[in-house]
Amino acid sequence: MTLSIGVRRVGIGKMATLVQAIRMALHYGETHLGVKDIFGEDVGPPLGGVFTATQGLKTSWNSPLDERGIVGAAIGLGLSGDRCVAEVQFCDYIYNTIDLLKLGGMQSWASHGDWNLPITVMTPVGSGIRGSIYHSHSFDATMTHIPGWKIVMPSNPLDAYGLMIACLKEPNPTMYLKPKALMRIRGQEQIPGEPPLTPEGEKLLKEMIDAPLADRSRWRPQWPSGLTDYTVELGVAKTVHEGEQITVVSYGRTLPLCAQAASQLQKEGVSVEVIDLRTLWPYDWEHLSASIEKTRRVLFVNEDTEVTNFGEHLIRRTIEDLFYVLEARPRLLAGAFIPGVGLADPLEMASTPQIGSIIQAIREVVSEQA
């Protein structure tokens, strides 16, 4: 199958899902970038990950139900020079590995640059699937407290592919946060190498790389032959909606909601610029500050809990660097500071930013008198 290389923008509903994009990037990684192990709980056959992100991968395998063992093994593999991708099944269960994440993030620094650690840890994050108290946590606020890692969170399939490729080329440890609410969304841009963007192509890709629900003991994937090393450079943000009156910075699940809000408000004459941060650390301050200097108003949106939230750091940076250009208080819209996300629909909707609260926050910032 011959497929065009490059990114094409087409209508919604014909491309790979975000989780398929991750899977194809991992396949490219194990066939072209030296990935030798993709492992974690239920990562290998027959399941291929609880979100199917690792189905059909030749280097995937199941580990003991032991998050500390998973992260520790990843560190040891990286120290021995073998590139790996380790998965913690939900970020809700990564908290008991915090000291190991600290340890991994300091291998270069503590050894004064002697050692490096080329590993990737990935974990699903956030709300949106009615995951109850222990399948809805976010991890970006905690992870951005841990130096030494490069931390990404995609909001669409193309970035999901390109950010994974970037992680798999990186000599330092990378944390790949997977927004679980977006796993099944389809993008508007073609991933280089995926099948033709037709309804048939969508079906074809599913038949090629999605394991059947029935007996899959004899199933083998047929990977698209034209996959490339399309890379989204780490530390580079992207403007997904241009505007003049306010800058909205987000990532992961809330990014499409911010873009949707911008489109909706545009009809009312409110011009909103939306930036997808993509890499949380190190973040693209040059891109953010240029936009904020232009719009003079900024709203940061994410769904982790609001106290010691990563957005609070971005507000601090905004105030320290751009205070005198601001025409309104910089704002943060984030998850409520509560122990977890409640299961009932009204509870989940009230616990994390939704389209309504995002639109309201944008209106408030835009309408604030200078």
Next chain:
Amino acid sequence: MEVCLNGGRVLKETMKVGPQGQSKLGSMKFRLEPQLLVQIHQLMVKSRVLEERLIRMYKQSDGYFWIGGPGEEAFNVPLGLQVKKGQGLDFDYLHLHYRSGAIVTALGMEPVDALRQMKNTVTDPYSGGRNFSNHFSKKAWNIVPISSTIETQYVTAIGSAIAQRRHGGNGITIVNGGDAGTAEGDFASCLIWSTRPGNELPILMIVTNNEWGISTHASTQHGDGQISDRGKAFGMKTRTIHGNDVEESYFALKEAINYVRTERKPFLLEAKVSRLYGHSSATGCNLVTEEEDCLETFEKKLEASGILTRKKMNEIREKDTSQILELAQKVKQEPMPDPSTIYDFIYWGQKGRYW
């Protein structure tokens, strides 16, 4: 019999023994060759003198904290001598804890570098002045950065062992730690991951058991028997030895290392050792006279066997003491790290603040 020691030096290991199992030297009970015994003794003395100098540096305010392994030399020197030293999967990976100075001394560490780390000078090759004493790190020898976090080395060891299992050859992963830390889940993780059916790992798990966790005695916390017995539940080969005995340690390590190298399966070795200067400077780092001093025991045997005289052993110690003192005085003159370097190497190869 010959053994390849320390990255290529070949020394004759065992003596020819008479029909009663005694050596040609008569009354001595050693099985190792005198040349090797002398080498082990020299390394034990050097390591002990170095630790005592580090303690003095702490007490003289030439360092902020001391922690180390005086009392473990009879086990750690024979271990260091049997490590396959080098870089990469063909060599042994060492996931050590902070009582491993004698291992690293036996590998060929320059004492001045340990002094530099104690003094936190910029010349400290292990951490550039960032870490505590006895927190070694050396990629060229597969010594992964030693961390103060108790027991995390037992989970990172899993990873290098997985890589070595895949790679083949005879390089193995060696991990050590104390007895108190075995209460951590990471110790259990290592037992489980190293014995996955069909995926057994070439990993030597070592526990140096001094019966203490800082100020807490094992008898007040552990109802289990021998720590090595925990490996039996996983089908592992295990052994508990008297780690204050040089030869018992040497041959037990030889058996365990050979097994892991050739069978590519794990081995859990527990060595009963002493802790001669307490936990660390936090508990005073004063000499504990109630516990067996393995160096004293070894020297008595060496003297009784006629391999070394008391006079000769005193000369060795005095010479090391003098040399290491001279090095310590030199290190005091070396520069501290530049404050502007605090951001260096957060990412590999990166210097300066990057954000």
